[in-house]
Amino acid sequence: MEDFDEASTSFISWLHSNNTTISDKIELADLRQHGAGRGVLSKEDIADDEELFSIPRSSILTIQTSNLSAAIKAKLDDPWIGLIAAMVFEHQQGPESKWKPYFDVLPTTFDTLMFWSEEELKWLQGSAVVTKIGKESADASFKDQILPLVRSHADDFRLASVSDEDVLELCHRMGSTIMAYAFDLEKPSNDEQAQGNEEWEEDEEENLHKGMVPLADMLNADADRNNAKLFYEEDKVIMKSIRAIKSGEEIFNDYGPLPTADVLRRYGYTTPNYAQYDVVEIPLHDIKSAARIQAKTKEAQVEGRLQYLETEDALDDAYDVARSGQEEVPQFSDELCVLVNTLTLPQGEFEQFKKRSKLPKPTLSAAAIAVLIAVVQTRQTQHQDSSDDASAMELDGQSARRKSMAAQVIKGEVNVLQEALDALRTMSSNTANDKRKATDDSLSTTKKHKR
Numbered sequence: 239m240e241d242f243d244e245a246s247t248s249f250i251s252w253l254h255s256n257n258t259t260i261s262d263k264i265e266l267a268d269l270r271q272h273g274a275g276r277g278v279l280s281k282e283d284i285a286d287d288e289e290l291f292s293i294p295r296s297s298i299l300t301i302q303t304s305n306l307s308a309a310i311k312a313k314l315d316d317p318w319i320g321l322i323a324a325m326v327f328e329h330q331q332g333p334e335s336k337w338k339p340y341f342d343v344l345p346t347t348f349d350t351l352m353f354w355s356e357e358e359l360k361w362l363q364g365s366a367v368v369t370k371i372g373k374e375s376a377d378a379s380f381k382d383q384i385l386p387l388v389r390s391h392a393d394d395f396r397l398a399s400v401s402d403e404d405v406l407e408l409c410h411r412m413g414s415t416i417m418a419y420a421f422d423l424e425k426p427s428n429d430e431q432a433q434g435n436e437e438w439e440e441d442e443e444e445n446l447h448k449g450m451v452p453l454a455d456m457l458n459a460d461a462d463r464n465n466a467k468l469f470y471e472e473d474k475v476i477m478k479s480i481r482a483i484k485s486g487e488e489i490f491n492d493y494g495p496l497p498t499a500d501v502l503r504r505y506g507y508t509t510p511n512y513a514q515y516d517v518v519e520i521p522l523h524d525i526k527s528a529a530r531i532q533a534k535t536k537e538a539q540v541e542g543r544l545q546y547l548e549t550e551d552a553l554d555d556a557y558d559v560a561r562s563g564q565e566e567v568p569q570f571s572d573e574l575c576v577l578v579n580t581l582t583l584p585q586g587e588f589e590q591f592k593k594r595s596k597l598p599k600p601t602l603s604a605a606a607i608a609v610l611i612a613v614v615q616t617r618q619t620q621h622q623d624s625s626d627d628a629s630a631m632e633l634d635g636q637s638a639r640r641k642s643m644a645a646q647v648i649k650g651e652v653n654v655l656q657e658a659l660d661a662l663r664t665m666s667s668n669t670a671n672d673k674r675k676a677t678d679d680s681l682s683t684t685k686k687h688k689r
């Protein structure tokens with residue numbers, strides 16, 4: 239048997255020997271041909287609300303369930319760092335770890351942005367996602383918090399002969415696994431005792447129950463074909479179908495409304511299904527520049543208005559522009575509209591708002607629309623589509639795949655910008671028509687009065 243299949247078989251036996259129940263109607267499948275690693279398929283028709291599998295909480299790998307000593311656990315107050323430390327610890331126990339067969343089906347390499355070279359990241363030029371990778375800050379946290387812990391408990395962690403560099407690499411590997419595989423464990427639903435339990439409440443706030451849920455994390459995700467969901471009970475978690483599933487269909491989880499760029503950053507793949515959630519992030523700086531140039535608002539006035547918005551708790555560092563036609567997310571958020579309206583007000587009107595401690599309404603003014611058109615047009619020049627540059631011919635398989643995923647992110651953001659521009663131009667001509675109509679109406683009223 240191939241290593242891949244052997245690992246899957248051992249993993250399933252391990253689940254069975256750890257009180258997991260798995261419906262006969264599903265199977266763990268090899269989906270590598272489709273570029274999706276392992277996944278779960280149905281073998282028979284499944285009804286809505288059927289139990290697919292249940293995992294005892296004791297098999298979920300968390301800081302608490304890990305075999306870390308109480309002394310080490312007591313030092314882990316950050317959920318993210320804590321789970322990384324627990325995973326590093328369990329990984330180093332090798333066959334002595336309860337979770338060894340689980341580790342054997344977890345990835346060791348990733349396509350998430352953390353692992354892209356500088357050259358590869360250039361393919362994402364224009365997208366704000368490159369500013370959110372967080373490799374340096376993760377590195378700093380590992381050096382500050384995990385290395386000293388590992389070194390002061392060298393025997394426990396079995397890392398005494400491993401270099402700092404290799405420990406950090408292991409931390410990045412576990413951190414990336416958590417990002418793509420871990421669940422935020424919720425408190426049990428319909429359980430009054432747990433609902434009223436202070437420990438759960440505190441933990442929920444602090445998100446202390448981040449955990450690796452074996453098998454639940456073998457489900458791939460699809461925003462449109464999501465057909466299963468994890469439910470939380472006191473002693474176990476249960477994966478249930480949330481619609482009828484035909485025999486042979488894949489069983490999908492959902493990652494929530496994530497733009498393609500974030501799916502790539504966190505999960506290392508792209509799919510057209512998440513394009514509906516694509517956004518373009520506009521930094522405040524770009525809006526300030528456009529207001530100065532386009533609306534001719536003086537620099538000191540721009541700064542004064544930003545200060546005022548800050549005191550009114552109405553200022554952000556950046557604003558998302560979304561796809562048109564999204565039900566839950568407006569294309570231009572109220573916060574963005576209020577900002578641009580404020581920046582483009584005549585000074586006298588701004589003083590009036592300030593005096594009354596009020597903000598303009600979010601309906602975009604003509605001047606604000608013009609500023610946003612300038613902002614969007616500038617952004618359009620910053621997105622580079624490198625999908626057909628000739629160097630692609632020389633790329634190895636991994637880089638070629640990364641390049642095509644980057645192209646998908648850029649294409650999605652270019653679409654967002656084009657839709658934004660179209661919407662703004664329509665608003666602009668509607669505003670002009672309304673103004674013309676208002677002028678015509680007032681002229682005809684004046685004429686009537688003259689007669």
Ligand SMILES: C[S@@+](CC[C@H](N)C(=O)[O-])C[C@H]1O[C@@H](n2cnc3c(N)ncnc32)[C@H](O)[C@@H]1O
Binds near residue numbers: 418456505509
């Ligand atoms: C929670 S795991 C799912 C199990 C995973 N396929 C495996 O083999 O371990 C998440 C990872 O699966 C992959 N994945 C999830 N959904 C996918 C999809 N619709 N298409 C391709 N890959 C997907 C991505 O690599 C992602 O980081």
